[in-house]
Amino acid sequence: MTNPTIVRALAAAGAVLSAAFPAGAQRLGPTVPVEIFVGRQEFASELRVPDQELVGVRLGLDLADFAGIRGFYWRGLNDDRDGTAPLQAYGAEAQLNLNSGRGITPFLVAGVGRVDFMEGFTDEDGNQPDDQDAAILGGGARLDLGRVGLMASARSYLFQAGDSLSDDLRSNLQLSAGLTFRLGRAGRRVAADAPRVVRETRDTVYVTRDGEARAERRDGDGQQFVTIPVPREGEIYLRYGPSDSSGVNRRPGLEGAGVTSGQMELVRRQVLADLEPMLRDLMAAERAELRELVRDELRRIGAAGLTPEAEQRLLENLEARVALRVQERVGATDAAVRPARRPGFSPRVEGWSTYAGGNLDRPRQFVLGGRLDLGPLSPRNPALSVVPELAIGGGDGGVSVLLAANLQYDFSALRLGGAPFQPYAYGGLGFLAMTDPAPGRAKREAVLDLGYGVTFPMPGRTDGPRLFLEHQGIDFFDLNRLLLGIRF
Numbered sequence: 001m002t003n004p005t006i007v008r009a010l011a012a013a014g015a016v017l018s019a020a021f022p023a024g025a026q027r028l029g030p031t032v033p034v035e036i037f038v039g040r041q042e043f044a045s046e047l048r049v050p051d052q053e054l055v056g057v058r059l060g061l062d063l064a065d066f067a068g069i070r071g072f073y074w075r076g077l078n079d080d081r082d083g084t085a086p087l088q089a090y091g092a093e094a095q096l097n098l099n100s101g102r103g104i105t106p107f108l109v110a111g112v113g114r115v116d117f118m119e120g121f122t123d124e125d126g127n128q129p130d131d132q133d134a135a136i137l138g139g140g141a142r143l144d145l146g147r148v149g150l151m152a153s154a155r156s157y158l159f160q161a162g163d164s165l166s167d168d169l170r171s172n173l174q175l176s177a178g179l180t181f182r183l184g185r186a187g188r189r190v191a192a193d194a195p196r197v198v199r200e201t202r203d204t205v206y207v208t209r210d211g212e213a214r215a216e217r218r219d220g221d222g223q224q225f226v227t228i229p230v231p232r233e234g235e236i237y238l239r240y241g242p243s244d245s246s247g248v249n250r251r252p253g254l255e256g257a258g259v260t261s262g263q264m265e266l267v268r269r270q271v272l273a274d275l276e277p278m279l280r281d282l283m284a285a286e287r288a289e290l291r292e293l294v295r296d297e298l299r300r301i302g303a304a305g306l307t308p309e310a311e312q313r314l315l316e317n318l319e320a321r322v323a324l325r326v327q328e329r330v331g332a333t334d335a336a337v338r339p340a341r342r343p344g345f346s347p348r349v350e351g352w353s354t355y356a357g358g359n360l361d362r363p364r365q366f367v368l369g370g371r372l373d374l375g376p377l378s379p380r381n382p383a384l385s386v387v388p389e390l391a392i393g394g395g396d397g398g399v400s401v402l403l404a405a406n407l408q409y410d411f412s413a414l415r416l417g418g419a420p421f422q423p424y425a426y427g428g429l430g431f432l433a434m435t436d437p438a439p440g441r442a443k444r445e446a447v448l449d450l451g452y453g454v455t456f457p458m459p460g461r462t463d464g465p466r467l468f469l470e471h472q473g474i475d476f477f478d479l480n481r482l483l484l485g486i487r488f
Contacts, residue, residue: 031183038055094484352373361479396436
C-alpha cells in the first residue's frame with residue numbers, strides 16, 4: 001500500500017498551489033530560465049551519510065508569470081572544493097510563483113528526482129549507500145532584476161527508509177542559492193494588445209481587449225469609461241444618450257454566427273411565452289362553446305331533472321379534461337423542440353488528457369501517458385465517464401506498456417482560496433506488459449487499474465485546460481505511480 005504521508009503531502013501541495021493561482025494573471029510568451037546554484041545537502045542521521053556541499057544547474061521553461069517546469073542536475077564537491085565528489089542527482093520540478101513582475105517573488109516547488117551515490121562514495125560505516133528516489137517539496141524567494149536575478153531556496157528530499165512504501169520517510173534538507181538568467185522575452189510582463197474598435201457613434205466608441213468590452217464617452221468634460229466582462233453566452237446592449245440617437249438600441253445581426261444550445265433554449269422559451277396568451281384565448285372560446293354544447297345536449301335528451309349544481313360539476317369536469325388535453329399537446333410540442341437525449345452510452349471524444357510521472361515501487365520507471373474522455377456512461381449520470389488509457393514507461397524494468405479501460409467519476413468541485421478544486425476517482429480493467437519485470441511480477445498480466453486525484457486551474461485561468469495531480473494504483477495498488485498532467 002502507498003505511504004499516506006506522500007498522499008497527504010501531495011494533496012496539500014496541490015490545494016495550496018491551486019489557491020495560489022491568481023485569477024487575473026496575464027498570458028505571456030514563453031521564456032527559458034537558467035539557474036546556477038551552490039548549496040549544501042544534509043542527510044538524515046538514520047542514513048549515516050555525511051553532509052555534502054554541491055554545485056548544480058536548473059534549466060526549464062516558463063509558459064506564464066506564475067508557473068514553469070525545471071530539469072536539474074547537481075554534483076557533490078570534495079572537501080577542498082577544488083573537484084567533484086562521487087555523488088550526483090537529477091530530476092524534474094514544477095515551480096509556481098506567488099508574485100509576478102520585478103522585485104521579490106516567493107515560489108513553491110514540487111518534483112521528483114534520483115540521488116546517485118556513485119562508485120567510491122562511502123557512508124560513515126564505510127559502505128556504499130544504495131541510490132535513492134526522492135519526492136521533492138520546498139520553496140524559496142527570487143529577486144528579479146529583469147533578465148538577471150538572485151535566488152535562495154530550501155528543499156526537502158524525501159527518502160524511503162526501506163524497500164517498502166509502508167516504511168517511514170526520511171527528510172533530507174537541501175539549502176541552495178545562486179543566480180538566475182532568463183532567455184527569451186525581456187522582463188516578466190508584456191504590454192497588452194491595443195484595443196480593437198468594434199463600433200463608433202457620434203458620442204460613444206466601443207472597443208474590446210483581453211475579453212473585456214469598454215464604452216468610451218466623448219464630451220466636453222473629458223473621457224469617461226466603464227468596463228464590463230464579456231459573457232461567453234448571451235448578449236449585452238449598451239446605450240448612451242437619447243433613445244435611437246445613434247441606433248445603439250438595435251440588436252446586432254447574427255449573420256454567419258453559429259447558434260448555440262443556449263440560444264435555442266431562449267428561442268424555445270420565447271415562442272412558448274408568445275403562444276401562451278393565444279392558448280388561453282382559445283381555451284376560453286372552447287369553454288364557452290362546450291358549455292353551450294352541453295346545455296343543448298342536456299335539453300335534447302330531456303334531462304330536466306338535472307340540478308344546476310350537477311350541471312356545473314359536469315361542465316367543470318369537461319373543462320378540466322379539455323385543459324388536460326391541451327396541456328399534453330403543448331408538452332409534446334415542447335419535447336419536440338428540445339434536443340433528443342441519448343438513450344445510452346454513445347461514445348464520442350469529449351476531452352483528452354496527458355500526463356508524466358513515475359513508479360513509487362520497483363521497478364523504478366518514468367512514465368508518459370494519455371487518456372480519452374468518451375463521454376458519460378449514461379445521460380442520467382454525466383459525472384461518470386468512460387476513459388480509456390495508454391501509458392508507456394521506461395527505466396529499471398525495461399519498457400512497460402499499460403492499456404486500460406476505466407470509469408471515472410468527477411465529484412463536486414470545492415472552492416479553496418477562490419479556485420475550484422475538484423476531486424475524482426476511477427477504476428477499470430487493464431493489461432500491463434514489461435520487458436524486464438521485477439521478481440514476482442509477470443511479463444504480461446491483466447490488472448485492476450485504480451486511482452484518485454484532484455484537478456485545479458492552470459495559472460492565471462479560471463476555465464479551459466486544468467492541471468491534475470494523481471495517485472494511480474495498478475493491480476489493486478500493488479504498483480503505485482505518482483502522476484502530474486493536464487486535462488483538456
